[in-house]
Amino acid sequence: MPGAQEEDQTAHEGHSERKILQTEVSAVRTEEAPFHAGEVCVGALRRIYDRRGRGNAENAVKKAIAQLGDHEQKDPVSRAFVADSVLGVVVRWLTLHFVLVTLLTSVAQSEAAAGALSREGNGLSAADVGVLNGFQRPGEGKAYEGLTAEGRDFLVRALLLIYWDTFMPAHLRGCCGPKSRDGQAAFLDGRSAEDESRRALAEAIVDAQRQMCTDQLLAGQPLWVRSSLPEWLVSKWESEYGTETAEMVAMASCQRGTTTLRVNSLKTTREAFLASLRERNVNASPTKTSPYGVTLEARRPRGVSLRELGGWHSGDFELQDEGSQLIACACRQLDGPQAATSPLIIDLCAGRGGKTLALAAMYPSGRIYAYDTDHTRLDDIEWRLPRSHASSCVSVVRDGQQLAALKGKADIVLVDAPCSSLGALRRHPGLRWQLNQTETTLPALQTAILLGARDYVRPGGLLVYATCALSRHENDHVAAVMDRQSGFAPCPCPLLTSAINAGELCGEVGRSGHCTLFPSGGGGTDGFFVARWTREDTGVAEM
Numbered sequence: 001m002p003g004a005q006e007e008d009q010t011a012h013e014g015h016s017e018r019k020i021l022q023t024e025v026s027a028v029r030t031e032e033a034p035f036h037a038g039e040v041c042v043g044a045l046r047r048i049y050d051r052r053g054r055g056n057a058e059n060a061v062k063k064a065i066a067q068l069g070d071h072e073q074k075d076p077v078s079r080a081f082v083a084d085s086v087l088g089v090v091v092r093w094l095t096l097h098f099v100l101v102t103l104l105t106s107v108a109q110s111e112a113a114a115g116a117l118s119r120e121g122n123g124l125s126a127a128d129v130g131v132l133n134g135f136q137r138p139g140e141g142k143a144y145e146g147l148t149a150e151g152r153d154f155l156v157r158a159l160l161l162i163y164w165d166t167f168m169p170a171h172l173r174g175c176c177g178p179k180s181r182d183g184q185a186a187f188l189d190g191r192s193a194e195d196e197s198r199r200a201l202a203e204a205i206v207d208a209q210r211q212m213c214t215d216q217l218l219a220g221q222p223l224w225v226r227s228s229l230p231e232w233l234v235s236k237w238e239s240e241y242g243t244e245t246a247e248m249v250a251m252a253s254c255q256r257g258t259t260t261l262r263v264n265s266l267k268t269t270r271e272a273f274l275a276s277l278r279e280r281n282v283n284a285s286p287t288k289t290s291p292y293g294v295t296l297e298a299r300r301p302r303g304v305s306l307r308e309l310g311g312w313h314s315g316d317f318e319l320q321d322e323g324s325q326l327i328a329c330a331c332r333q334l335d336g337p338q339a340a341t342s343p344l345i346i347d348l349c350a351g352r353g354g355k356t357l358a359l360a361a362m363y364p365s366g367r368i369y370a371y372d373t374d375h376t377r378l379d380d381i382e383w384r385l386p387r388s389h390a391s392s393c394v395s396v397v398r399d400g401q402q403l404a405a406l407k408g409k410a411d412i413v414l415v416d417a418p419c420s421s422l423g424a425l426r427r428h429p430g431l432r433w434q435l436n437q438t439e440t441t442l443p444a445l446q447t448a449i450l451l452g453a454r455d456y457v458r459p460g461g462l463l464v465y466a467t468c469a470l471s472r473h474e475n476d477h478v479a480a481v482m483d484r485q486s487g488f489a490p491c492p493c494p495l496l497t498s499a500i501n502a503g504e505l506c507g508e509v510g511r512s513g514h515c516t517l518f519p520s521g522g523g524g525t526d527g528f529f530v531a532r533w534t535r536e537d538t539g540v541a542e543m
């Protein structure tokens with residue numbers, strides 16, 4: 001059974017599939033043919049919109065693909081087209097809406113189309129036009145309140161059209177979607193051509209879009225419009241990390257993430273794995289900092305999905321961002337006389353086991369206790385362990401009381417804390433719809449878990465705190481509380497600090513040596529924060 005993490009990431013794969021050449025398109029559509037894939041996208045976006053982004057956008061894509069006809073389902077272009085369209089609109093919603101408002105304004109001002117917006121029977125009520133022009137923001141509860149069903153239909157069609165024309169990867173744009181003015185107007189109209197008034201509005205908008213250069217239009221806009229993120233979040237990043245970093249992080253957050261794998265050293269070596277990829281004509285390169293990572297080139301040969309790569313079923317690799325791999329690497333224990341050959345490790349927020357499995361590969365003769373308050377996530381570890389050949393060194397702990405016996409004994413304790421996950425926005429397109437400015441409870445929870453974790457660390461042992469948040473409140477401020485605790489000393493991770501200082505990783509090293517990794521373009525990691533402390537003792541030295 002695949003776990004949710006793989007499911008999500010496999011869906012994301014569909015989003016990032018750029019491999020298909022136009023010549024491979026088996027079904028060449030004409031403007032006259034019913035544009036079924038487009039209608040499927042409209043349905044998926046309507047459902048996502050109606051639920052105000054709640055639920056999983058990747059699952060919505062899977063359902064949408066299941067609605068394609070038999071022929072289209074087998075066609076990788078159609079599947080990639082639907083996945084890219086739906087997720088692309090979800091990610092770019094605010095940017096696309098900004099363009100739509102500009103189009104509506106230009107239609108209202110154009111002499112030729114002056115009447116189109118207000119014409120009786122065009123399917124949009126005056127209230128619809130007002131709401132659309134109001135440019136309210138999704139994710140704030142009252143987004144688009146008052147929009148009629150007609151208005152919602154028009155909205156997602158318009159956003160799709162703008163997305164196809166502006167942001168969709170060229171290889172998909174060129175082979176799917178309506179291209180002619182009439183085809184685009186018919187799609188935007190969405191109803192039978194008998195309704196001339198609505199068609200006139202659709203044509204006016206398509207004409208306006210054809211005359212507009214979206215790049216130029218967006219160039220002067222504020223970062224939150226260009227990155228399609230809430231204004232408060234962009235302002236927060238600007239004040240916490242500076243304008244340059246905020247620009248980089250926000251723009252990287254609307255790009256597709258690289259596909260990075262962690263080679264399971266319990267099963268194979270990175271070199272052997274890379275050789276097996278070469279045999280399948282899959283281009284890949286080793287990650288710069290993680291010794292276990294392999295980044296796949298975006299374009300892969302046709303039909304080579306992750307599950308079809310050799311070794312998926314036998315656990316030779318896991319899909320894992322390099323930053324996430326590096327959190328496990330940051331748990332490498334300190335060298336010295338007290339370094340344990342078979343360390344006792346507690347993964348206190350093990351979730352579905354991403355770091356647990358990486359730790360098991362690093363310490364096959366160790367004893368790892370994986371605990372989480374969410375038992376459904378622990379269920380996923382249970383089935384992942386045997387596939388990764390890691391069952392013998394990992395114990396899944398469901399009752400926190402059982403950890404009591406480990407107090408003061410652990411060589412390494414990892415707190416991969418629950419967090420806002422803003423560093424992984426590009427992996428979870430729907431997440432930006434759920435952002436909540438008023439959420440303030442996380443730092444207290446994170447601090448409580450971290451302070452509780454101290455008790456398990458043996459003298460000379462290592463405590464590691466990590467998040468995939470990009471918020472000083474969840475990262476530096478929580479770590480600062482720990483910095484002030486007696487008996488523990490900050491202990492920077494040499495692998496991370498040297499890679500950041502050398503410019504190999506995009507990030508910053510804080511005053512106590514704690515590290516923040518920033519998402520950046522061009523194959524960078526997701527955003528992460530890592531802080532480490534040793535429980536004070538004598539005779540330990542860094543490896």
Ligand SMILES: C[S@@+](CC[C@H](N)C(=O)[O-])C[C@H]1O[C@@H](n2cnc3c(N)ncnc32)[C@H](O)[C@@H]1O
Pocket residue numbers: 348349350351352353354355356371372373374377416417418419449
């Ligand atoms: C960032 S996720 C962990 C991801 C996981 N380490 C991985 O690599 O796949 C944070 C986890 O903390 C768990 N959690 C929340 N509150 C907790 C608590 N009080 N004690 C332990 N785990 C908790 C959540 O259920 C969630 O699975």
